[in-house]
Amino acid sequence: MTIQLYGIGPSGNLFSDFKYIGNDLFLTHIETYNMGAGSHQSLDYDVIKGELSQEVTNTMKEEMPSEEKTFHLKPQKIKFEDASPDDVIGEAYKVIDAET
Numbered sequence: 001m002t003i004q005l006y007g008i009g010p011s012g013n014l015f016s017d018f019k020y021i022g023n024d025l026f027l028t029h030i031e032t033y034n035m036g037a038g039s040h041q042s043l044d045y046d047v048i049k050g051e052l053s054q055e056v057t058n059t060m061k062e063e064m065p066s067e068e069k070t071f072h073l074k075p076q077k078i079k080f081e082d083a084s085p086d087d088v089i090g091e092a093y094k095v096i097d098a099e100t
Contacts, residue, residue: 014031027088
């Protein structure tokens with residue numbers, strides 16, 4: 001099951017994937033895309049594995065260079081009824097901001 005939330009500008013998009021593991025539905029993947037003044041950013045987060053990929057595109061330069069990084073976060077198993085993808089990605093941002 002996929003839930004897709006679309007926004008414009010800096011609020012961006014938030015896509016969440018859920019999968020049955022046994023009899024329970026778990027959050028497995030989150031993807032975001034945000035655009036703002038000066039850059040575009042996308043995140044691809046495998047919640048179960050704890051692997052997060054970030055791509056930032058600098059739109060202030062004509063060639064619009066991109067930088068990609070991969071972060072290894074704590075793997076999580078979050079049941080559907082306890083899942084708040086917005087909160088999960090917010091916590092991931094805190095970790096990657098601390099590492100950069």
